[in-house]
Amino acid sequence: MQEKKTDLVVLGGGPGGYSAAFRAADLGRKVTIIEKSSVLGGVCLNVGCIPSKTLLHLAEVIEEAEKLAPLGVSFGKPTFDLEKIRAHRDSVIHTLTSGLDSLCKARKIERIVGVGTFLSDTELMVVTDKEELKLTFEDLIIAVGSRSVQIPGIPYEDERIWDSTKALELTHIPKRLAIIGGGIIGLEVATMYHALGSKITIVEMMDSLIPPADRDLKQPLLKKLKKQYEAIYTSTKVEKVEAKKESLTLHLKGDNAPETIEADAVLVAVGRKANSDGIALENTTIKTNGRGWIEVDKKLRTNVSHVFAIGDVVGDPMLAHKSSHQGKVAAEVASGQASAFTPMGIPSVAYTSPEVAWVGLTETEAKEKGIAFKKGSFPWTANGRALSAVATDGVSKALYDEKTGRLLGAGICGKNAGELISEAVVALEMGAVSEDIALSIHPHPTLSETFAIAAELAEGTATDTLNR
Numbered sequence: 001m002q003e004k005k006t007d008l009v010v011l012g013g014g015p016g017g018y019s020a021a022f023r024a025a026d027l028g029r030k031v032t033i034i035e036k037s038s039v040l041g042g043v044c045l046n047v048g049c050i051p052s053k054t055l056l057h058l059a060e061v062i063e064e065a066e067k068l069a070p071l072g073v074s075f076g077k078p079t080f081d082l083e084k085i086r087a088h089r090d091s092v093i094h095t096l097t098s099g100l101d102s103l104c105k106a107r108k109i110e111r112i113v114g115v116g117t118f119l120s121d122t123e124l125m126v127v128t129d130k131e132e133l134k135l136t137f138e139d140l141i142i143a144v145g146s147r148s149v150q151i152p153g154i155p156y157e158d159e160r161i162w163d164s165t166k167a168l169e170l171t172h173i174p175k176r177l178a179i180i181g182g183g184i185i186g187l188e189v190a191t192m193y194h195a196l197g198s199k200i201t202i203v204e205m206m207d208s209l210i211p212p213a214d215r216d217l218k219q220p221l222l223k224k225l226k227k228q229y230e231a232i233y234t235s236t237k238v239e240k241v242e243a244k245k246e247s248l249t250l251h252l253k254g255d256n257a258p259e260t261i262e263a264d265a266v267l268v269a270v271g272r273k274a275n276s277d278g279i280a281l282e283n284t285t286i287k288t289n290g291r292g293w294i295e296v297d298k299k300l301r302t303n304v305s306h307v308f309a310i311g312d313v314v315g316d317p318m319l320a321h322k323s324s325h326q327g328k329v330a331a332e333v334a335s336g337q338a339s340a341f342t343p344m345g346i347p348s349v350a351y352t353s354p355e356v357a358w359v360g361l362t363e364t365e366a367k368e369k370g371i372a373f374k375k376g377s378f379p380w381t382a383n384g385r386a387l388s389a390v391a392t393d394g395v396s397k398a399l400y401d402e403k404t405g406r407l408l409g410a411g412i413c414g415k416n417a418g419e420l421i422s423e424a425v426v427a428l429e430m431g432a433v434s435e436d437i438a439l440s441i442h443p444h445p446t447l448s449e450t451f452a453i454a455a456e457l458a459e460g461t462a463t464d465t466l467n468r
Contacts, residue, residue, distance in 0.1 A: 001125070001132045006032045008334060009124065009137040011116050011279065014042020016311035016323030017143035018100055023331035024141075025107035032135070033109055034116040034126055040100040042145055044320040046093055047165040052188055054089045055170065056351050059195030063353055067390045080196060086170055117280035121304050139306045139334045142294060143327060144279055146272040146312035151180070153240035153251075154268060160248055161241070162267045164189065174198050176230070178250055178263035180238050182209035184350040186269035190229070191352050200229040201261060203252060205270075207235045210350055214363045216377070217411040218356050220393040225352075233257040241266055274313045291315070298340040300330040308334060322346050344428045345409065349418035354393045357421035360409030360428050361399060372402035376434070376458035380414050382465055384445035391415040396450035398424065398434070400458050405433035412451065420448055434458040 236254025394414020
């Protein structure tokens with residue numbers, strides 16, 4: 001085994017890992033990044049966020065074309081060349097990964113393609129295709145991400161059983177697609193395959209889809225999906241999946257669900273599990289909690305002072321944009337700078353049709369915590385741009401502290417909600433009050449002005465609708 005001393009090691013090359021490596025290099029550290037794949041970007045860039053959004057764009061265009069038919073603009077029935085679609089998806093991924101390669105080289109970061117596991121609090125063993133290395137490091141940032149959760153009773157060896165990665169491979173379009181899990185990943189895949197012609201059935205254990213989002217916020221989406229999909233079973237458990245030659249049989253348990261349903265493919269999307277169990281933490285004194293999440297403070301430092309952890313391995317929310325910001329903080333702290341990860345809110349987005357996005361305190365959380373608030377909620381049916389774009393399935397809402405008027409949280413459901421929520425993120429971080437947003441002149445007609453009108457409703461100064 002070859003032995004080598006290093007300065008700062010980043011274990012994992014996803015959005016958090018490469019952000020940490022790049023920031024540390026910019027601060028003068030000599031950085032080594034260890035990633036099992038030959039390309040950077042992790043799950044998000046290669047088999048998650050980016051390929052899914054590429055395919056979701058196609059679904060959006062298909063739906064937009066269908067909406068125009070009653071308005072007098074008709075197109076022929078769409079046909080699908082899966083080979084060309086996959087080639088486009090791959091070209092988008094290649095453009096981004098090659099860009100990361102260039103940035104890595106420009107910063108003179110050492111890259112090792114291999115699997116790293118701990119030997120001690122100061123040593124790693126790295127296994128590559130050619131050799132085994134023993135690395136002694138000064139500082140280390142753990143950024144090894146997560147993987148799809150598997151549940152019992154599923155014949156995972158059957159090629160018709162998918163996780164999100166396999167679903168995004170787009171090998172074929174199943175006639176009937178059953179999705180176990182009604183969270184963001186499940187619904188995004190449902191959106192893609194529905195547009196491509198699959199009949200969709202969703203099975204969710206909780207009493208509603210996208211459980212973390214407020215019910216009134218996601219209502220425009222739920223109302224639409226009930227019309228589009230074959231069936232949606234909530235408060236329902238999949239007890240087992242039986243693989244037959246002609247189809248897959250799902251055995252269900254729920255008050256309003258049938259005993260069995262048939263499908264040609266099944267997506268299992270019931271959450272993700274941190275990869276902290278695959279790096280030999282038992283050889284260290286690094287602490288984890290009962291869920292396998294590595295315990296860190298606001299500086300992303302573990303109980304071992306020179307080891308940091310970021311992203312999915314430190315817990316929810318498991319989002320790429322959280323990871324990248326944490327990566328920068330960890331790199332800065334490790335390099336002696338004053339930095340901490342203390343966001344007022346981390347936005348979540350479901351890239352469905354319509355999109356659902358929220359940040360900060362939800363209405364459900366505020367009520368559970370006994371926080372007094374005033375609320376502004378504006379339906380998109382009264383917005384000129386939404387009407388013009390045939391996009392009235394939407395609502396913009398915001399919660400403000402009853403005494404101070406300060407923004408506590410916001411949610412937007414509708415076309416481009418994932419873009420529109422950014423204004424609420426900035427307002428939350430800057431400590432804006434409802435008057436700040438209401439008095440900020442928004443362009444008209446736009447979808448963005450719905451957020452301003454929600455603030456006016458909280459203030460009681462709205463003119464585009466009746467004040468409550």
